[in-house]
Amino acid sequence: xxxxxxxxxxxxxxxxxxxxxxxxxxxxxxxxxxxxxxxxxxxxxxxxxxxxxxxxxxxxxxxxxxxxxxxxxxxxxxxxxxxxxxxxxxxxxxxxxxxxxxxxxxxxxxxxxxxxxxxxxxxxxxxxxxxxxxxxxxxxxxxxxxxxxxxxxxxxxxxxxxxxxxxxxxxxxxxxxxxxxxxxxxxxxxxxxxxxxxxxxxxxxxxxxxxxxxxxxxxxxxxxxxxxxxxxxxxxxxxxxxxxxxxxxxxxxxxxxxxxxxxxxxxxxxxxxxxxxxxxxxxxxxxxxxxxxxxxxxxxxxxxxxxxxxxxxxxxxxxxxxxxxxxxxxxxxxxxxxxxxxxxxxxxxxxxxxxxxxxxxxxxxxxxxxxxxxxxxxxxxxxxxxxxxxxxxxx
Amino acid sequence: xxxxxxxxxxxxxxxxxxxxxxxxxxxxxxxxxxxxxxxxxxxxxxxxxxxxxxxxxxxxxxxxxxxxxxxxxxxxxxxxxxxxxxxxxxxxxxxxxxxxxxx
Numbered sequence: 001x002x003x004x005x006x007x008x009x010x011x012x013x014x015x016x017x018x019x020x021x022x023x024x025x026x027x028x029x030x031x032x033x034x035x036x037x038x039x040x041x042x043x044x045x046x047x048x049x050x051x052x053x054x055x056x057x058x059x060x061x062x063x064x065x066x067x068x069x070x071x072x073x074x075x076x077x078x079x080x081x082x083x084x085x086x087x088x089x090x091x092x093x094x095x096x097x098x099x100x101x102x103x104x105x106x107x108x109x110x111x112x113x114x115x116x117x118x119x120x121x122x123x124x125x126x127x128x129x130x131x132x133x134x135x136x137x138x139x140x141x142x143x144x145x146x147x148x149x150x151x152x153x154x155x156x157x158x159x160x161x162x163x164x165x166x167x168x169x170x171x172x173x174x175x176x177x178x179x180x181x182x183x184x185x186x187x188x189x190x191x192x193x194x195x196x197x198x199x200x201x202x203x204x205x206x207x208x209x210x211x212x213x214x215x216x217x218x219x220x221x222x223x224x225x226x227x228x229x230x231x232x233x234x235x236x237x238x239x240x241x242x243x244x245x246x247x248x249x250x251x252x253x254x255x256x257x258x259x260x261x262x263x264x265x266x267x268x269x270x271x272x273x274x275x276x277x278x279x280x281x282x283x284x285x286x287x288x289x290x291x292x293x294x295x296x297x298x299x300x301x302x303x304x305x306x307x308x309x310x311x312x313x314x315x316x317x318x319x320x321x322x323x324x325x326x327x328x329x330x331x332x333x334x335x336x337x338x339x340x341x342x343x344x345x346x347x348x349x350x351x352x353x354x355x356x357x358x359x360x361x362x363x364x365x366x367x368x369x370x371x372x373x374x375x376x377x378x379x380x381x382x383x384x385x386x387x388x389x390x391x392x393x394x395x
Numbered sequence: 396x397x398x399x400x401x402x403x404x405x406x407x408x409x410x411x412x413x414x415x416x417x418x419x420x421x422x423x424x425x426x427x428x429x430x431x432x433x434x435x436x437x438x439x440x441x442x443x444x445x446x447x448x449x450x451x452x453x454x455x456x457x458x459x460x461x462x463x464x465x466x467x468x469x470x471x472x473x474x475x476x477x478x479x480x481x482x483x484x485x486x487x488x489x490x491x492x493x494x495x496x497x498x
Contacts, residue, residue: 059459059493060447094445
C-alpha cells in the first residue's frame with residue numbers, strides 16, 4: 001500500500017511524519033539529532049530508504065547524516081560502523097563533514113573573495129549546508145548547496161565531497177553578496193530529461209545554469225528586476241528565493257524572487273513576471289503540482305520587512321495557468337492572528353493521484369492538503385520552527 | 396620516551412549526544428598537554444566530533460566554543476600552549492563549553 005513520508009527539518013532537530021495514502025492519520029517520529037538545526041533532509045529518488053540530512057550548529061559546525069532504512073537509524077558516512085575510524089596517521093577521518101573550497105592554482109585562483117554586505121571584499125568561509133539534492137539515477141551521488149555559496153558533489157554516498165568550482169569560478173563570483181539569511185546556495189534542480197543540465201540559485205546572486213553536468217556555468221537572470229540593488233536589471237545580484245520545475249516540462253521554470261513571482265519558458269534564458277493579482281508578491285517557497293505542470297503554488301508574505309502573511313491570514317495561492325491569475329486557498333488554515341513565516345525549502349508536493357501539498361511554518365506547524373490545496377489540515381502543530389519540508393511517496 | 400598523561404575533559408551537551416558519551420571523558424594524551432593535544436585525542440576516540448571543536452578548514456577554535464582550565468579562560472591562548480599542571484595530572488578536567496546565547 002502506498003505510504004507518504006514527510007521529512008521535516010527544524011531549528012531543534014528532524015522529524016519524520018508517516019501516513020498512508022489517505023493522509024488523514026499521522027505518526028510523528030522524532031526528534032532526530034535533537035537540539036541541532038537540521039536545514040534539510042531529502043531521500044534518493046532511486047532508493048527511497050536512502051536519506052541524507054544536513055545537521056548543523058553555529059557552535060559545532062556541519063555534520064552530514066545518512067540513513068539506509070528510511071530514517072530509522074542514521075550514521076555519519078565518513079565514520080560508518082565497522083570501518084576504521086582513523087586514517088593511516090591515526091587521525092580521525094570525518095570526511096563527510098569536510099566541505100573544502102577548491103583553492104587549487106588552476107581553478108581556485110579567481111575564487112578568493114566575494115562581496116560583503118558593505119561592498120568590501122570578503123573571503124569565502126564555509127558555514128553550513130542548506131540543501132541536499134540526491135541524484136536522479138544513483139543513490140550514492142548527492143549534491144550539496146552551501147553557505148558561503150558553492151556547489152559540492154559526492155559520488156560515494158556523502159562520505160567525501162568535492163566542490164564543483166566552475167560555478168564560483170565562472171567570473172561573477174567576486175561580485176556575489178549575501179542576502180539577509182547569508183550567502184547561500186539553496187536551490188538545486190536536476191533536469192530529468194537532460195543529465196547535463198543543472199540549475200542552482202543563490203541569495204543574493206541569482207540563478208545559474210550548467211549544460212555540461214556542472215563543469216561550466218552562466219547566470220540566467222535576464223528579465224529579473226530588483227529595485228533594491230544599484231542596477232535593478234544587473235546580470236547578477238538578484239535575491240532569488242526559490243525555483244521549481246515540473247519534470248515533464250523542465251524548460252518551464254517558476255521562481256519566487258525576494259519580490260516578484262517569475263516564469264521562464266526557455267530554461268531561464270529570459271524571465272517574465274507572473275505575480276498578477278497576488279496580495280503580495282514577496283515570499284519564499286514556490287512549488288509545482290505533481291500532475292499539472294501549469295498549476296503552481298506560492299505563499300505570499302507581507303513584505304521584506306514584515307515576514308508574516310498579509311492581514312494575519314495564512315493563505316496558499318494557486319494558479320492553474322502558470323501564474324498571473326491566482327486563487328486563495330484558506331480552508332483549514334488560520335485566518336486570524338497568524339504571524340508565521342514559511343521558509344524557502346519548506347513547501348513540497350507528493351505524487352499520489354490526488355496530489356498532496358505540504359508546508360511547514362516558523363511557528364512549528366506542518367500543514368497538508370490531500371486535494372491539491374482545496375482543504376488543509378495540520379499534521380502537527382507544535383514543532384520547533386520549520387526550516388524544510390520534503391515528502392516521499394513510497395509504493 | 397614520550398610522556399603519557401591521563402587527563403579529563405568535559406564536553407557540552409550536544410557533543411555528548413553526537414558522540415554518545417558522558418559529560419566527562421578520560422583520555423590518554425602523549426607529550427605536551429594542550430587544548431590541541433586533548434582535542435585530537437578526543438577526536439581519535441570519537442571521530443564523529445572531528446571538526447566540531449577545532450574547525451576543519453581554519454584549524455582554529457570554533458568561534459562559539461570556549462576552553463576553561465583551572466578556573467581560567469584559556470580560549471585565546473595558542474591551541475598548543477601547555478595547560479596548567481592540574482589538567483596535566485588529571486586533577487581537574489579541561490572544560491570545553493559552548494558560549495551561552497539567547498536570553
